[in-house]
Structures are given as C-alpha cells and as structure tokens.
Amino acid sequence: GDSVTQMEGPVTLSEEAFLTINCTYTATGYPSLFWYVQYPGEGLQLLLKATKADDKGSNKGFEATYRKETTSFHLEKGSVQVSDSAVYFCALMWPGGGADGLTFGKGTHLIIQP
Amino acid sequence: DAGVIQSPRHEVTEMGQEVTLRCKPISGHNSLFWYRQTMMRGLELLIYFNNNVPIDDSGMPEDRFSAKMPNASFSTLKIQPSEPRDSAVYFCACVASGGSGELFFGEGSRLTVL
Numbered sequence: 001g002d003s004v005t006q007m008e009g010p011v012t013l014s015e016e017a018f019l020t021i022n023c024t025y026t027a028t029g030y031p032s033l034f035w036y037v038q039y040p041g042e043g044l045q046l047l048l049k050a051t052k053a054d055d056k057g058s059n060k061g062f063e064a065t066y067r068k069e070t071t072s073f074h075l076e077k078g079s080v081q082v083s084d085s086a087v088y089f090c091a092l093m094w095p096g097g098g099a100d101g102l103t104f105g106k107g108t109h110l111i112i113q114p
Numbered sequence: 115d116a117g118v119i120q121s122p123r124h125e126v127t128e129m130g131q132e133v134t135l136r137c138k139p140i141s142g143h144n145s146l147f148w149y150r151q152t153m154m155r156g157l158e159l160l161i162y163f164n165n166n167v168p169i170d171d172s173g174m175p176e177d178r179f180s181a182k183m184p185n186a187s188f189s190t191l192k193i194q195p196s197e198p199r200d201s202a203v204y205f206c207a208c209v210a211s212g213g214s215g216e217l218f219f220g221e222g223s224r225l226t227v228l
Binding site for chain 2: 032034036041042043044045046049051089093094102104106107
C-alpha cells in the first residue's frame with residue numbers, strides 16, 4: 001500500500017537558518033502531494049501542494065518540488081522564523097479517492113529558537 | 115465560510131462516562147473524517163463518511179466508539195464508556211469531491227478522561 005516517510009523530529013534550528021524537512025513516498029503512479037502544518041492548539045491546515053511531477057508548491061516562504069524520480073517532496077525554507085515552530089505533515093492523496101486514497105506521514109516537530 | 119466547527123473544544127470527564135463530540139463540516143464538502151491525535155500514536159484515522167454514509171470504520175478502536183452522520187451538516191463521535199486511554203485530541207476534517215483533495219480540519223476537541 002501507499003506510505004509516506006518523514007524525517008523524525010524534533011528538528012531544532014536557530015532563527016534565520018535554512019530548513020529542509022525530508023519526505024518520501026511509496027505509491028504506484030503519481031498522486032497529489034501535500035504539506036500540512038499544525039500550529040500549537042490548532043488543527044492541521046494546508047501549507048502547500050503539488051498535483052503532478054515537477055510541480056513546485058510554495059506558500060509563506062516554504063517550497064516543495066514533486067520529484068517523481070526520487071519519489072520525494074522535501075519541504076524547504078530559506079530563513080525560518082520563530083513563528084514557523086509547528087508540526088509539519090507530509091501527505092499524499094489520490095484525487096477522488098476519499099480516505100482510501102489519503103496517507104499522512106507521522107509529522108515532524110519543528111522548533112525555532114530566537 | 116466559518117470552516118469546520120467542532121464542539122466542545124475541551125472536555126474533562128471521569129472514566130465510565132459517555133462522551134459526545136460534535137462536528138459541523140463545511141457546506142458542500144461531502145466527505146467527512148474523524149481523526150484522533152496523541153503524542154504516542156500520532157494522527158490516526160478513525161472513520162470516514164462519504165455523502166453521510168460510513169465508508170470505512172476500521173480505525174475505530176473498539177465497540178465503545180461509534181460515529182454517526184445523520185445529515186450533511188452534522189456528525190457525532192461518541193465514546194461510551196470512556197476510559198483514560200481515550201484521552202486525546204479528536205479532529206474532524208472534510209474534503210469536497212472533485213476538488214484538489216485538500217482537507218479542511220476543525221480546531222479539535224481535547225478530551226481528558228480521568
């Protein structure tokens with residue numbers, strides 16, 4: 001079956017550091033890929049997405065590129081802020097697949113220190 | 115749109131008591147999901163509905179858990195009797211069919227069973 005693997009956290013960085021959170025997936029075909037972010041005390045919310053190979057999703061300074069050759073969707077940001085401290089989830093979904101087609105990674109806790 | 119609305123936001127109860135969590139999805143989003151989140155197990159899918167019909171409840175941990183969706187604008191998750199190990203944050207999420215696959219999450223119901 002499908003699976004999503006994220007680097008384990010917590011990941012602790014200083015403000016203005018460069019961020020990479022690795023995400024790789026296992027699936028037959030080309031699903032849509034997502035990054036969700038969960039701020040303390042809140043539900044998950046969509047950060048960015050890519051629906052086909054070589055697409056780049058971007059939002060709030062974060063970027064991720066859909067790489068089919070490496071089955072990866074790594075999240076990057078050039079200069080993190082304290083306000084980026086949150087849990088980040090990588091996910092894949094087959095359009096129209098309902099929950100059967102939705103797979104989340106375990107989440108990566110990011111801590112940004114001033 | 116107000117987004118996904120969950121209630122209560124916080125509930126503290128004693129072991130053996132019945133707990134009912136409520137969710138109002140976004141209008142027009144016809145798939146609804148109930149998730150449970152704990153530090154130990156991360157994000158777990160409990161059950162999901164499509165057009166008010168339960169499609170997959172294999173994630174429901176025990177017979178003590180039940181979920182209903184009597185109409186398109188309301189769902190409940192009930193735990194009876196509750197146990198301390200049920201303590202978690204319970205999220206409701208929805209997605210629109212034919213859309214991009216983005217899940218919209220509520221802010222969660224934090225349950226503490228003493």
